[in-house]
Amino acid sequence: MLAAERREYLLGLLARTGKIVAKDVAAGLGLSEDTVRRDLRDLAAEGRCQRVYGGALPVSPAAADYGARQAVAPDGKRAVAAVAAGLVRPGGSVILDGGTTALAVARALPEDLACTVVTHSPTIAAALIGHPRAELYLLGGRVYKHSAVTCGAAAVEAAQNVSAELCLLGVTGVHPDAGLTTGDADEAAMKRALSARAADTYVLASSEKIGTASPYRVLPWDAVTGLITDADPHAPPVRSLRALGVNVLTAG
Known part of the structure; x- marks a missing residue:
């Protein structure tokens, strides 16, 4: 799975379930947790999720000015x-x-x-x-x-x-x-x-x-x-x- 495909998958999962647990995603996709965490870091840097311990949550829209x-x-x-x-x-x-x-x-x-x-x-x-x-x-x-x-x-x-x-x-x-x-x-x-x-x-x-x-x-x-x-x-x-x-x- 390409990086772009993984990130779209992560965003879809976040929308469906309201949270991402990195170790569960890694196990389900056969990836390392480091790979999933790196994807989450990139998505968080784009403002598309809020990283938390062990995974990510939906980002608040109230972050705007x-x-x-x-x-x-x-x-x-x-x-x-x-x-x-x-x-x-x-x-x-x-x-x-x-x-x-x-x-x-x-x-x-x-x-x-x-x-x-x-x-x-x-x-x-x-x-x-x-x-x-x-x-x-x-x-x-x-x-x-x-x-x-x-x-x-x-x-x-x-x-x-x-x-x-x-x-x-x-x-x-x-x-x-x-x-x-x-x-x-x-x-x-x-x-x-x-x-x-x-x-x-x-x-x-x-x-x-x-x-x-x-x-x-x-x-x-x-x-x-x-x-x-x-x-x-x-x-x-x-x-x-x-x-x-x-x-x-x-x-x-």
């Missing part, structure tokens, strides 16, 4: 946002992460809602300026432009001085095996810091993120209260998440 992501699955993000916004009670407090789905949540909050919003996203803060009864706290730090959020040591330190009832957290990848992931190490650390300051954390994930992975792990499943997604509840990754005991709230 902020502007491009705003055009990805807008209906799904609005459906997720509607459910998430309903969790913010009058008089309550919420830590709202950055990203395009969190921005949809900010836009879904009723304009007359009296609440406290803590965020590290200038775009989230700007979206809530017209909400007269919402108290806004913006955490400062280095701006990570990919997600239009602050992160780094200063932002993490600022997060440690706030608290809230609820944290609504965005991620780029949601996978039963890889867990909750994102594309930047500092951003992952900031998400952990935000989640640690809330009584309950719900993950926001429109359907295109389900079953995919990014390089950096954010949180284990037992650290979150639930997952809000518009993905088909009968889809294999969603069934696997429920089997793990994840509380999945279906949007849409």
Whole structure:
């Protein structure tokens, strides 16, 4: 089998099963594991899969820049946002992460809602300026432009001085095996810091993120209260998440 044929086979397998185990593929094709791993490295370098220990997973489409992501699955993000916004009670407090789905949540909050919003996203803060009864706290730090959020040591330190009832957290990848992931190490650390300051954390994930992975792990499943997604509840990754005991709230 030529290299190009092997790679097309690997991509087909990834699409059918949602993951690649290098040793199993090598045994099935009569190849060395090194050959399969080399193919996976090449595919990962092209952005066509996410390498993990022992194999590969589908790559998250949320790896695109902020502007491009705003055009990805807008209906799904609005459906997720509607459910998430309903969790913010009058008089309550919420830590709202950055990203395009969190921005949809900010836009879904009723304009007359009296609440406290803590965020590290200038775009989230700007979206809530017209909400007269919402108290806004913006955490400062280095701006990570990919997600239009602050992160780094200063932002993490600022997060440690706030608290809230609820944290609504965005991620780029949601996978039963890889867990909750994102594309930047500092951003992952900031998400952990935000989640640690809330009584309950719900993950926001429109359907295109389900079953995919990014390089950096954010949180284990037992650290979150639930997952809000518009993905088909009968889809294999969603069934696997429920089997793990994840509380999945279906949007849409």
